[in-house]
Amino acid sequence: MPIRNLTGIGVSAGRAAGPVATMGARRPAPPEPTHVEDPGAERDRLVQSTGRVCAEMRRRAVAATGPAAEILEATAMIAEDPSWAAAAAELIEQERVAAPYAVWRSAEQFRAALAAAGGYFAERVRDLDDVRDRVIADLSGIAPPGLPDPGTPFVLVARDLAPADTATLPADRVLALVTEEGGPTSHTAILARALGIPAVVACPGVTAIADGTRVGVDGGTGEVVIEPEDADLFAAPRRDRPATVDYRGHLADGTAVALLANVGEPADAGRARSLGAAGVGLLRTEFLFGDRLTPPTLDEQVAAYAEVFAAFPGGRVVVRTLDAGSDKPLPYLTAGVETNPALGVRGLRAMRTDPELLDTQLSAVAEAARRSHTEVWTMAPMIATPAEAAEFVARARAHGLARVGAMVEVPSAALLADDLLAVVDFVSVGTNDLTQYTYAADRLVGALAALNDPWLPAVLRLIQMTGDAGRRLGKPVGVCGEAAADPLLALVLVGLGVTSLSATARMLPAVAAVLGSADQALCARLADIALRAGDPAAARRGVREAAAEAIEIV
Template identity: 55%
Template sequence: MTSSESSPLTVGTSDDNATGRPVRPGSAPLTGVPVSPGRASGPVVWVADPLGEPPTGPAPEDPAAEAARIRPAADRVAARLRARAERAEGEARAILQTTAAMAEDRSLLGQAERWVTARSWPAARAVHEAAAGFAASLEAAGGYLAERVRDLHDVRDRLVAELLGVAEPGVPALRTPSVLAARDLAPADTAGLDPAKVLALVTAEGGPTSHTAILARALGIPAVVACRGLLDLDRDTVPGLAVDGDTGTVRVLDTPQVLAHRADGKGRAPWRGTLRDGHRVRLLGNVGSAADAEAAVAAGAEGVGLFRTEFCYLAATREPTVAEQRAAYAAVLAPFRGRSVVVRTLDAGADKPLPFLGLDAEPNPALGVRGLRVAFDRPELLDRQLAAIAAAASDTGAEVSVMAPMVATAAEAVWFAERARAAGIPRVGVMIEVPAVALVAAEVMDAVDFVSLGTNDLAQYLFAADRQLGAVAGLNDPWQPALLRLIAAVAEAGAARGVPVGVCGEAAADPLLARALVGLGVTSLSMNATALGGVSAALAEVDRAECRRFARAALAAGTPDQARAAARR
């Protein structure tokens, strides 16, 4: 259901100024990147900026005793995060658990203890400096590791606050429904948000595939990131904000009235991917755990379009056995007995280093050995995973397909398809994430049964723009006409050969963009569970001819904003 067509959640007495009035007559709205659909306005609550650098003195009288304070403080921080994880579900729970584990990282804490004894620093300063060193290493590695810097800074600030005896940084307690504004939000803070209290999010940093964006979509909270000019606002005089998660505009209000329009992803019956003229589009879930699978079933997903198996590996210090993998996969497949599940093989490598892989460091990991490339030198790793997937499919009765990530050539697609079929998995596909393979989509489709467009990475590689870097977030906007034209070319190749073409990136979760993707020829859309209801309702209100008009308008546009506006018209 599109934001303007959904039932409004209204708190207060007036709704005659839904978008609000700027404080200064004629002032232009702020603009950013829309990452979670819906509109909301209300009083603004600013999230405090992170703690500054703690002092280097005074030197502790007993360095050994001061160093001994660090691990108990880390245990308390981790315990609070795990307690929050127990109350969360799906991706939010996974992020909180990962953050808790990072708070107890032995290497980080050991380095901080050494700084206390070697440099006579207070514990808080030692933790801050140890974290800075680790963050520099992550940033230099790039890719997935660079995405974890924000998590590390969050852990650092929580540990420092605990050691200083001050309140933890993060989202303050909200007494009334409010719009949250921040430089950025830590994933752990976003994971703990209450959608009943948080009307919308707006941040000055972040990108469309950041954890803040992904979790906002999962929670159904309208959100805009990389908002230019947000930090220039006077926090003491701005009473409220109006946030449009469809267009990326943020207006300053002169009265903090509350109005929210949201896409409701709950309570939908399954099998709802039907257009007004009866044309069917498969609506699927993206999952990485058994909790995600249960949520997708509850939200009405027909099946799974993306099962991220690397979530079963991230904490492993050795390669899980076939039996261990089989059990982990079966827990995710079980809720989908008799339904389709697309399992992505291990998407790991130099930018998602797993200890048991033993890969060498790389100067540019995003362009290095990752995804399917890991298997070229060690095919037995892939063969064991395929055997476990086939066994789990047999155990659960799910209709399992497999697809490979980071395929770059048609020859690689052939290589993967042959190994998967030899393992007893009859339906095989590949991810379209690398522009080169999109350009040879016809040849790829001769070797596989389906393809799935991973629009997050495809945009990153198409525009040479790090998807986690706020300064280039606009280039990763899924409404970029160049990206839509590439999707159209792949869909056209699929239609000519009768090969299904899905989208499993975050673009699938936008109700308006979903209509355009169907118009381009996409046959399935896979997304987080909470987006299913809104996308289903949006598709039910149009027919295929209208979707094609949306697509043509978006393709002819010159910018993402023009593409959105054209499709909306």
């Protein structure tokens, strides 16, 4: 039976067409438990092999930048963790088995523990798999797992991708990316957007497509068309859009919509500025606090924030205070093992347990702001009640910060948007967390990808409630989740009352081009279509069809 056209979740807008090249299975069969005569020599072989793999992973992490650097750094840390290698060495000694089998057995034990821990730790399972496969390949004298190379540009198809694979995708050869598993907030999705590659995840059946088959991929709608009759529909990948797009941020009728960049470290700020971003809508400050046993000093923080502010003189930079906990544990702040970390002590809740840490960060932001010519806004993550917001505003103002806001990431904040906006200067909707909390679906679990789609009706209605409150009170409402990177959804968000969008810098040209050709009336009409749709697929389809009648869309 021929394979029909497929549909997944579009996570990186744009269209492209090309021949399929399939990534090999990420989970190969385990090696045979071969007996060895000299366990000591086999242990030495294991040590040498793990050393070579660690060195290569570290080299790749150091050479990378932006989100890719962060992800490769996490994989390098897994490779350098002595625990799993020591367990493999112990198996060699006790059972006198060859190193490849010992590595597999050891990795299986650690894999199960990471998966059981959930959250951030479960996401590290893919890193461990990648390291395991590379060590076994090195021990066996075969090529390590890697991307296919058919000799021509191709559409990469995979069951799933290890973060290290995605971080090193050659954007000049990979036309589009489609995976059978994964979700909208996975590393694969985030990096595809950063690289400017159209991508679809959670697309059942895609790995059954034979290599060489020509497919068209629409990273906005999630459609994968087998042997498209009209190849011109997929002929222009989004990343080839001209770089002369107007970034000032407004609709065709002059309605202001600020277009800002999400930034995870100071180096990202310079790249965002070079790509035309007008400012930063989300500065994730976790880069300063992670991978260390003690918090950064006041001076360290001032220097880092000042570097980001300096990239946007006269522009806006929105700083999010430390969002620790859940999938971002810190040894000096967050609790140990929590039964349900995503619903535990995270974000502002964690910072309230150490008021001195919060005060130091606020002091650093304020001092860096005084040294700059940047409009600095500050907001707190995981605000659940207006009382929490009022407490944070008072603390921030005591440090001299003028513009203080809150993240809308939990349904209670959206449901009480009027009360929340009465005590803050602005809000920013974090669609990734808002979606997972609205649908009680862990965004790190691939099997729940369909419930982590920002086009879901309940999520759009909560954003509408927040936008309506912003209009009534005359206060800004932004979106800084990955939803802001979808040009089609950007039209809907503006129609729901959103006044600024912050996304991966590489996505801004596509978002700016679409917004610049639409007016407020069209955005409102598209928002109404999305709200009335029964599911994300119907919402995307209805909005795309209506938008295509009025403007050129991505």
